Amino acid sequence: xxxxxxxxxxxxxxxxxxxxxxxxxxxxxxxxxxxxxxxxxxxxxxxxxxxxxxxxxxxxxxxxxxxxxxxxxxxxxxxxxxxxxxxxxxxxxxxxxxxxxxxxxxxxxxxxxxxxxxxxxxxxxxxxxxxxxxxxxxxxxxxxxxxxxxxxxxxxxxxxxxxxxxxxxxxxxxxxxxxxxxxxxx
Numbered sequence: 245x246x247x248x249x250x251x252x253x254x255x256x257x258x259x260x261x262x263x264x265x266x267x268x269x270x271x272x273x274x275x276x277x278x279x280x281x282x283x284x285x286x287x288x289x290x291x292x293x294x295x296x297x298x299x300x301x302x303x304x305x306x307x308x309x310x311x312x313x314x315x316x317x318x319x320x321x322x323x324x325x326x327x328x329x330x331x332x333x334x335x336x337x338x339x340x341x342x343x344x345x346x347x348x349x350x351x352x353x354x355x356x357x358x359x360x361x362x363x364x365x366x367x368x369x370x371x372x373x374x375x376x377x378x379x380x381x382x383x384x385x386x387x388x389x390x391x392x393x394x395x396x397x398x399x400x401x402x403x404x405x406x407x408x409x410x411x412x413x414x415x416x417x418x419x420x421x422x423x424x425x426x427x428x429x430x
Contacts, residue, residue: 253290256299256306264306270366271314273355285309307371308381311363315382318359353403361396364389 261282268278268285289305297305354362363382367373375393379386 249290252297252299252302253286256302257286259299260303264303264310267307267366267371268310268314270351270354270370271311271363273351281310281313282306284313288313311367311381315359315363349407353400356403357396357399358392360384361392361399364392365396365400368393 264282264285265275265278268281269275272278272281285306288309289302354365357365360382364378367378367381368375373381375386375389378389382389
């Protein structure tokens with residue numbers, strides 16, 4: 245009979261494994277890197293903590309380990325080589341793992357934030373954590389979390405405004421071109 249920690253690990257991977265990979269992918273921007281981060285986090289978590297916790301507690305430990313591994317890698321200057329996180333839908337995987345065009349655009353925007361800003365945004369808006377929970381998880385002050393969130397939201401807002409401006413100019417240019425070819429005025 246397997247040890248209790250092995251049962252908890254197996255249950256966690258079976259029931260929450262894909263959610264952990266999606267979480268790691270939002271941070272890293274790369275599916276392979278995300279899967280590696282989850283594996284490393286599972287090994288770190290279950291290598292230290294063997295007994296006395298349930299799946300929910302284990303998931304919290306693994307998520308913290310994923311965030312720490314992401315920040316550690318970013319601190320060492322390692323950048324992800326691929327910035328477009330393309331997820332191939334697999335048979336049996338819930339369709340939430342597939343990035344739609346909008347989510348892919350947001351994933352590109354997230355990659356342009358600093359690692360701390362990205363971690364704060366993902367924890368706040370994807371994981372629905374409070375500022376205090378984020379501060380505890382990342383080991384920084386609540387004020388620092390608020391600052392990272394504010395800076396990141398400002399950057400994201402600017403990116404969206406620039407993208408919208410480009411789209412508006414392109415749409416206006418196409419309409420002007422049509423007017424020149426048809427001779428009609430708008």
